[in-house]
Amino acid sequence: MTVLFGAFLLTMLVITAIGIVRAQHLFVSVVLSGIYSLQMAGMFFILDAADVALTEAAVGAGVATVLMLSALALLDDRERSAGLKRLLFAVVASATLILLLHASVDMPSLGDPNAPVHTHVAPWYLEETPRLIGMPNVVTAILAGFRGYDTLGELFVIFTAGTGVLFLLASVHERGGLALLPSPDGTGLRHHLVPRLIGRFIVPFIVLFALYVQFHGDFGPGGGFQAGALASAGIVLYALAEGEATALKVLSFRVLTGMIAAGALLYVGVGLACLMLGGTFLDYSVLADDPIAGQHLGILLVELGVGITVSGVLLAIFHSFAAREQRR
Amino acid sequence: MYVAAAIAILVTMALALTRALLGPSVYDRVLAVNMFGTKTVLFLSVIAFLYDRRDFLDLAVAYALINFIGVLAVLKFVQDYRLRHPGEDQR
């Protein structure tokens, strides 16, 4: 059954990808890439990777579409024809494809019980997690507990990306006294009442659900990245319904930049607290009397830091694009 | 029974994809994407029951909330585009 569903979804994926490449207008490509990420989320779901599916759905279909459309609003819509460079692109892509296929021939088949990952790595984590960390969701335990350094690195990648975008785009804001322009959707369409009302009604539920996903990540699919993406999607919905100026009044740039920094500081702060309490960096066992309670506390705080930074970065990028559009 | 419903939803997703690829106007494509989104939510729910992983329903809830944002964003973009480029024909 899984094979049937998987084959179907993968075929649709290939067709969507061909459609994205062949589309003349970039807008069509953006819309189709929304479908693409939905199909990917479905694939991950069928393969039992719930955390990844949640992240893919929250980021790919929600925030990424909005960001790409905001970027597209600043550019011309038609794809510039590449001419002879297309041949070079085709050669590079084909060479990479052949390399990948050649490498994948030696890999064990999906779900093979004798594969090294299923005989060495996975059983170790599955057996040791209840003993050392005591958390039902092994993915979160690995992400924030066993491999905390990697997640720290990922967090700083997101932090750097957000800071970079702010450096590039946020220079249009003058210091203090930013004139709040009326939202540009004033003329023409009057369909605003119904979508605005429903949008406003749903926003608190999205934020509430984001908090649920953040703190339920120990027991079910969830965690910091998913929660950050969902929370920022909720505020983006508010911005779409009420106008970006109103959303900036709710969460100003100062608060957003504060959030970006605060999350990273929280993560590193937990590591330093572990150092000061006698353990090594990011060894949560020393945070409480009982090592397992310490692990829980550490993972909770660390995931919270990730969630704060991710939502801050996504919202800051959205507002940078949207505000730039208003300034034209 | 779950399998029958799941297959029906999958086939509909394929049909919506076809409309997204064909659709002469931009609104046809947005319609197809919206439909694809709601079908994804239903597919996730049915598969969660099929594989007896009830705690995966969180994904369907998340997606049901997010689906709306994409459609609104696209509509806002198209409206702004028309305001800036009046008189262009639709794609």
Added chain:
Amino acid sequence: MAVILDAVSWVLLLAGGAFIFTGGVGVLRMPGFYTRMHAAGLTDTLGTLLTMVGLILQSGFTLSTAKLLAILLFLLLTAPTAAYALANAARLAGLVPERALRSESE
């Protein structure tokens, strides 16, 4: 009792699947944008309702029912709104219904 619940949820799931499939066929075969909108919007909502109620009957009084009810509520709210917003935007942008075009040219 359990058998009746099972049978009812079976029927609801199959009916939901049938409506959803009909909507898909409609979106592909209908001649103009507004007729496709009709097919997609109506069957989206009805298919969702039937499928979700079928799943709720399967899961009894558990947390899953609460989540399914939440999904149902949000889809019932947002699917018609998205349909309305889409049709309104298309009409205001000047997309003319098929019938009107044809009766003008006759």
